[in-house]
Amino acid sequence: MTGARPLSRWVGLGIALVLLLIALCVNGYVRHVGGEGTGVPRHTGRPIAADPAIRAGGPVLRVAPGQPIRSLRPPSRVLALTFDDGPDPVWTPRILDVLRRHGAHATFFVVGAKVAEHPELARRIVAEGHELGVHTYTHAEPAAIPGWRQRAELAATQAVIASATGTRTRLLRPPYASTPAAVTRADAEAMNRAGAAGYLTVLADRDSQDWRRPGTAAIVRAATPPAGNGAVVMFHDSGGDRAQTVAALDRLLGATRGYRFATVSQAVRLDPAPPAPTTLRLRGYALTGVQRAGAVAASAMSVLLGAAVLLGVGRLLTQLYYSRRHVRRTRRQTHRQARFGTVSVIVPAYNEAANIAATVRSLAASDYRPLEIVVVDDGSTDDTAGIVTRLGLPGVRVVRQENAGKPAALNTGIAAATGDLLVLVDGDTVFAPDAISRLVQPFADVSVGAVSGNTKVANRGGLLGRWQHLEYVIGFNLDRRMFDLARCMPTVPGAIGGFRRTALADVGGVSQATLAEDTDLTMAVIRAGWRVVYEPHAVAWTEVPASLGQLWRQRYRWCYGTMQAMWKHRRSLAERGPGGRLGRRGLAYLLLFQVLLPLTAPAVDVAAVYGIFFLPWPQIVATWASFQALQMITAAYALRLDGERFGPLWSLPLQQLVYRQLMYLVVVHATVAALLGDRQRWQRMHRTGQAELALAARRT
Known part of the structure; x- marks a missing residue:
């Protein structure tokens, strides 16, 4: 994909937003001045x-x-x-x-x-x-x-x-x-x-x-x-x-x-x-057209803003409601310490020299036994495989293959593993000692085919780290609690997820058809008739992007891959049973809140600029403050559920200035690319190895 094509799209989007702002300002001038x-x-x-x-x-x-x-x-x-x-x-x-x-x-x-x-x-x-x-x-x-x-x-x-x-x-x-x-x-x-x-x-x-x-x-x-x-x-x-x-x-x-x-x-x-004269009449036609366009745009913006506020507030309230129910259900469950024989951990790794040692050491320190750790070196050009070998940890073995991509590395590890329960782990993730023990407990229910763990941000220093930390805790984890109760979990994260071998066999292993192999795999498991649940006490820490450029590349891949997975599994909308729940609940939720609502965000921001100049300030301040207060309450509750400190809350209002715009622009870009049929390739995030240091600093 050439650089000129994305640039032309951003120019087109910018021109469209400027024209929208002009039309709204004409309407505001006419009606409010x-x-x-x-x-x-x-x-x-x-x-x-x-x-x-x-x-x-x-x-x-x-x-x-x-x-x-x-x-x-x-x-x-x-x-x-x-x-x-x-x-x-x-x-x-x-x-x-x-x-x-x-x-x-x-x-x-x-x-x-x-x-x-x-x-x-x-x-x-x-x-x-x-x-x-x-x-x-x-x-x-x-x-x-x-x-x-x-x-x-x-x-x-x-x-x-x-x-x-x-x-x-x-x-x-x-x-x-x-x-x-x-x-x-x-x-x-x-x-x-x-x-x-x-x-x-x-x-x-x-x-x-x-x-x-x-x-x-x-x-x-x-x-x-x-x-x-x-x-x-x-x-x-x-x-x-x-x-x-x-x-x-x-x-x-x-x-x-x-x-x-x-x-x-x-x-x-x-x-x-x-x-x-004709020139005067032409100016009149142009002015009339702009005014009418402004009136239509203002009416549309009123509806859009109202819908966005209702959906945003509705989502937060829904998250709070289901999270509370999920906590009560979790508390009623007895704490089991079932053993399932050998659990195999699969670690696909490509140029993970910065983090692989910390990942493997944390897995080897797990309190679950017997445990098998299979590191699949996917043609790394650095010393990833050598680092693992020199650790000399018991139960850890390295499988080397030519570079074929993460899905292929996972399938290689699955084939080499001996356990009936498989934990799929990213090469930059550090596990809590009891994470695997807790992750596998839901498999005592024979209907469970996959379990999502609780991924936390390790390198949460600086504004960008704090914002991602809040996003993981508020967005991802609250959503997973809701999806668990609704039995429509669309994604078991690649950082920490457990799978039953028979469930993976039912879906033919990990597919390479999308860029979001974890989402694609999870949806396939549900459609095969298995339950997918969330275990919030199975905690792992992962390194997140440390720059806006890296964050853009990561989220673009996630967003584009999720759209691919949604399209691939679109027939679930008409299915019965688990597949129907995934389609009519999970896919509908993703389409509404991760695709359609972000697509309206640029227009909503233009309407906000319009409101600053033409709407009463008390109304604007009251609306903004009310929404921020609700977000703060939700964030505080989510942090409390995850046992996190409230310190990062101060940065939440600042998300509206940079982070939110970046996220919706990612969705806009991914949507346009998907509609135009652009072919995308997997883009790896640059690792710094700072996650282990940041995690160690917080533990001391």
Whole structure:
């Protein structure tokens, strides 16, 4: 597999995540920055604009740099009805129906984000003879935002209007605007910036105050000008329940005789809105597409985050429940010291010079007798076989073969062994003196074909070591307790596992079909009708990767091999008995929590970044703290069950920063490789021999 192909996949994943973040941020900006309009002026009580031309002018104003202020007002008996904050899928159509019934026309000052959501309403407004004006993109108050953002808000709204209707507009009503007399200095500066972009600012002569919902009669009174006067009248077609607005509009149009109801442009004799250029329409289409993608992504992320939290919490609670049951069952069992004749220990070894002496010495020191230890040197290029030979330990023999891989070495050792019970051991593992005695006790039950021991991390110094130590104790061992009770143990670890010879014969020995030979073998044993159990008191210590690169290679092999084993044994889903339990319980659990859930993690992290900027901080902190607290409780309980110290718990929250990302990226890479059918080879971890030293230091 070339280096360019994985690199291209990571680049593709990175681009996809960046696009997802952009879409989410657009959605967050649209929905969480501006908010819904209420019509409430925000600058009430601030100093009034000094220029009397604005204070005393008409409601339609042209304010531009270096030009005199011009104002326009409707002539007598002409009412320019205006509606802010829409379009709204509920209230805008009802208002349009009332206007059509009375043959009246109006101007709708629309929020750009809502036009992007409901372009069909913008098209209907224009098609029925009404006109559109800009009300910013997110209902942001121009006087309260920087100039660059004001320009962006106006340009974006203009673009989506163009894409929805094919026209553009020169009319602008700032959110929270009222009458000319209420304009402040900051408002005037914002109007000046808008004027430089070619906009006319449309305020109001009559504010209906419908946003207060004071009742139909009060709205009609507020909207009706003194007899004979023309006016620009402000209503709202969005931002809440507008039933009173609809009723008041119907009454106003029916009761006001002798008035003409026109758009703002018609009322003050402005030229019709020009058609939009193609480039502007294209920008509008692009913006609408991004906003819609953001809305879909945000909805999907909400579901995904909810599912991830529920699954994560559910898994932790399930682990706690089954672990407690497993402890109670173990305590009820009598401590047996059955003897089964010769137990053979098979140690496949390839270039294990750093650890093989410690491994063999710990096995030879076992309290179980009679014991046979077979070390299979799989074509090592170092002095692995020589080291074992020079130890001169009784009951230990070395079998040499050309390099053929770990499964072949195991099969060679099985063929050379004489015992009916076989313990398969990695060449970097150190056994407790009573580990083998405890490991073989469950074989007193003739239905048991394999037993998983308790693998612990020896070199747990540093953050990486602590994180792996916690993972072994919390994830692997709690899961094994649960799998034991559910009778669907998918993996007996290569570090310490016991097998009945007849069970191995039933499945044809150790297969070389996958990179996870231990998982493949365990699944085959279960499907052959044997029980696989967990013995937590059979303890062995193993050396784990000491660098991120080594950890990546090891976990990638595990993950890819596990997927291979799951695919190989997929028919167990439809089987009955032990095979069915493995398929419908064990494989389903692995698929959900070791494949599918990690695959969603990159998107979940993107959603977390989005939440930092757009969601309430108390909500984020509370959610994170609650989940961390539950993890801490679970971790503390798991450490207690395993007789471990609580010291490493402080590093658990830090796992979210590096370790978690590395683990889910491993799953992503392995999944893509599996789907593309890439051929993988076994990658050996570099051994340092530090495990024995670390273990000795803790024992002293």
